[in-house]
Structure formats: structure tokens, C-alpha cells
Amino acid sequence: MYILAVESSCDETACAIVEMSESSRRILSNVVATQIATHALYGGVVPEIASRAHSEAITPVVREAVEKSGIELSQLDAIAVTFSPGLIGSLLVGVSFAKSLAYDLQLPLIPVDHIKAHTAAAYFVDQELEAPFLSLVVSGGHTSIYDVSCPHVFEEIGSTRDDAAGEAFDKVGRVMGLTYPGGAAMDRLATEGFEMIENGAEKIKFPSPAIPDETLDYSFSGLKTACINYLHNYRQKNELGDKDELPHSEKCLVAASFTEAVVGGICLKLKAALEKTGAKTLVVAGGVAANSHLRRAVAEVCEKAGVKLCVPPLSLCGDNGAMVGAQAYFEYKNGVRADCTLNAYASGEAAEAAAELMKFEKNN
Numbered sequence: 001m002y003i004l005a006v007e008s009s010c011d012e013t014a015c016a017i018v019e020m021s022e023s024s025r026r027i028l029s030n031v032v033a034t035q036i037a038t039h040a041l042y043g044g045v046v047p048e049i050a051s052r053a054h055s056e057a058i059t060p061v062v063r064e065a066v067e068k069s070g071i072e073l074s075q076l077d078a079i080a081v082t083f084s085p086g087l088i089g090s091l092l093v094g095v096s097f098a099k100s101l102a103y104d105l106q107l108p109l110i111p112v113d114h115i116k117a118h119t120a121a122a123y124f125v126d127q128e129l130e131a132p133f134l135s136l137v138v139s140g141g142h143t144s145i146y147d148v149s150c151p152h153v154f155e156e157i158g159s160t161r162d163d164a165a166g167e168a169f170d171k172v173g174r175v176m177g178l179t180y181p182g183g184a185a186m187d188r189l190a191t192e193g194f195e196m197i198e199n200g201a202e203k204i205k206f207p208s209p210a211i212p213d214e215t216l217d218y219s220f221s222g223l224k225t226a227c228i229n230y231l232h233n234y235r236q237k238n239e240l241g242d243k244d245e246l247p248h249s250e251k252c253l254v255a256a257s258f259t260e261a262v263v264g265g266i267c268l269k270l271k272a273a274l275e276k277t278g279a280k281t282l283v284v285a286g287g288v289a290a291n292s293h294l295r296r297a298v299a300e301v302c303e304k305a306g307v308k309l310c311v312p313p314l315s316l317c318g319d320n321g322a323m324v325g326a327q328a329y330f331e332y333k334n335g336v337r338a339d340c341t342l343n344a345y346a347s348g349e350a351a352e353a354a355a356e357l358m359k360f361e362k363n364n
């Protein structure tokens with residue numbers, strides 16, 4: 001079936017057309033308009049600006065996705081949209097657009113959870129990938145481990161109790177003077193930093209984000225604060241003002257030491273999760289799954305544990321429409337449909353209430 005999928009939960013306006021069936025999963029087009037340059041001016045996403053930018057971008061993005069797909073609107077079988085979690089004003093733009101399109105084309109409308117969608121990007125990497133599997137979703141807003149028993153049933157078995165890994169990367173990056181979002185730049189600096197450490201430079205000791213108990217939970221706020229305090233102390237000791245550039249070598253060492261703590265902590269709980277569940281396949285998804293050091297480390301964990309690893313290419317790690325289309329296919333097969341009363345939900349309780357409501361609608 002052909003699905004047109006819309007994503008607008010944060011700062012990317014995205015639309016894709018995917019072809020999904022029992023035997024194959026194909027991306028026909030995948031257009032992403034990022035607002036990063038605008039938000040970089042403010043050092044983070046400004047919700048009001050994000051919603052306005054989505055309103056401006058959504059029509060051209062959807063049009064481009066249709067043009068690039070090589071199919072006609074009349075060939076579509078369903079419209080999918082991210083309805084939760086995310087910035088409420090941003091989500092509403094995508095949801096309203098998708099509702100109008102579904103109504104106009106008289107097509108089924110499929111609401112999709114953003115976190116499940118991140119995981120679903122993996123279906124394009126491995127055409128054979130099938131639940132059950134474990135999924136680690138590491139993004140700017142989430143860091144959780146899910147036991148995915150069916151493509152639409154996610155049980156959270158571990159999660160961050162405070163900041164998400166991506167948020168920690170971005171906040172530390174900001175204090176280091178990197179442009180928002182700092183994750184990708186931290187990745188590159190860390191590569192240089194690890195080389196320096198190999199050649200004898202001393203790494204900085206930061207606390208692990210793995211909570212030292214039997215849970216599979218993380219806490220990134222202690223690590224983030226320790227790293228930021230280190231940077232403030234370094235500036236004081238070296239008489240650098242807030243606006244003064246840190247020496248490049250110091251940035252590299254901090255990035256490597258911070259990354260080592262993040263990656264080590266994530267992998268510690270991941271190993272425990274694999275042992276606890278006996279899972280045979282692991283998916284790692286979300287924006288931070290683009291991190292080269294994390295990719296390498298989870299590959300090692302999986303190799304040692306004899307677990308199959310499935311990580312999307314960089315182009316499918318960040319927010320995009322194709323991942324929404326993939327998850328929508330499985331939701332559709334499970335009977336999930338929405339109508340013109342579909343609403344958007346920012347997070348937590350509201351999203352759960354929405355899920356309950358949808359179950360109710362499905363049962364009726």
C-alpha cells in the first residue's frame with residue numbers, strides 16, 4: 001500500500017511517501033525541511049517560531065514529496081501523521097494538514113506515535129526485520145529502551161529519569177560555544193579527543209548516566225551538570241570570559257570524555273536489557289543514533305552477545321516522514337484509524353489518554 005506520512009513534532013517539517021507490503025518496504029520520497037538555522041539563533045527550539053515555520057513549510061514539503069515519489073495522489077491508500085509526543089503547536093500543524101488531506105482524498109487517517117516511528121525507520125534497513133525485538137530510542141527528547149513484542153506494542157522497560165541524551169549533548173555543546181544542536185559537532189570533536197587520549201592526553205572523569213541499581217533507567221542530568229561545572233571551572237582557572245572561545249584541544253577532550261560517559265552508560269543498561277529479556281535483535285534509533293561512537297559501541301555489544309543489530313542510516317535517524325509511514329503501516333494492519341476529531345498530544349499522560357481513546361475507538 002502507498003502511504004503519505006507527515007511529521008512535524010519538533011523542528012523538522014517532513015513528508016514521505018512509502019510503499020509498504022508484507023514482502024517489501026520502500027521509500028518513494030522523503031522530504032525534510034529543517035528549521036535548525038532559525039532556532040540556532042536562539043540556542044534552542046522556540047516553540048512559537050517552530051509552529052509558524054511548520055505552517056509555512058508544510059504545503060511545499062508535501063507537494064515536493066508527492067512530485068518526487070513518482071505516484072499520483074489518486075494512488076495513495078492512506079495518510080499518516082505524528083500526533084504525539086512533541087511540541088503541541090508543531091504537532092497541530094501536521095495533524096490539521098493530514099486531516100484535511102485525508103478528508104479531501106477520502107482516505108483513512110492513521111495517527112502515529114513519534115517514538116514508535118523512530119524505531120520503525122529500522123524496517124527500511126532490514127527488509128526481514130520483525131518483532132519481537134528490543135529498541136533503544138535516543139533522541140533530543142527521549143532515551144528509553146522498549147520491549148517491542150509486536151510492531152505496534154511497545155513496553156518501556158528502561159528510561160531516563162530526567163534529561164534525554166540528545167538534550168545533554170546539546171546543553172553541553174552550548175556551554176562549549178557550539179551552534180545548536182551541538183550533537184553532531186560533539187561527535188566530530190570527540191573523534192579528535194579520543195585520538196588525543198590514545199596518544200597520552202588525560203581524559204576527564206565524568207559520572208555515568210546508568211543509574212547504579214537493578215533498573216534499566218538512566219539519568220543524564222548529573223553528567224550534564226558535572227560537565228558544565230567542569231567547563232565553568234576551566235574558564236575561571238584560565239581566566240576566560242563566557243564569550244571567549246575554548247582552546248580546540250580542550251573542546252575535543254571534553255567532548256570525548258562526555259561521549260565516553262554517555263556511550264558507556266547507555267551500553268551498560270543495554271547489555272542488562274538484552275540479558276534480562278533474552279532478545280535476539282536490537283534496534284537503535286532516534287537522532288542520537290547518528291552518533292558514530294555510540295554506533296560502534298552498540299555494534300560491539302551486539303557482536304559479543306550474539307544479537308542482531310539494526311541501526312538506520314544517518315538520513316533516517318533524525319525526524320523524517322518515512323519512519324512515520326513505516327509505523328503507520330503496522331498500525332493500519334492493527335486496525336488503528338482516526339477521523340477528523342483527531343487531536344495532538346504533547347506528552348505523557350495526555351498521550352496515554354489518547355492511546356486509551358484510540359483503543360476504545362478501535363474496539364468499537
Ligand code: KG4
Binds near residue numbers: 142165169
Ligand atoms: O530524533 P531527533 O531528530 O529529534 C527528536 O525527536 O528529539 O534528535 C535530535 C537530537 C539532537 O539533540 C541532536 O543534537 C542529536 O539528536 N544528534 C546527535 C548526533 N546527531 C544528532 N547527538 C550525538 N551525536 C550525533 N552525531
Ligand code: ZN
Binds near residue numbers: 114118287318319
Ligand atoms: Zn524525533
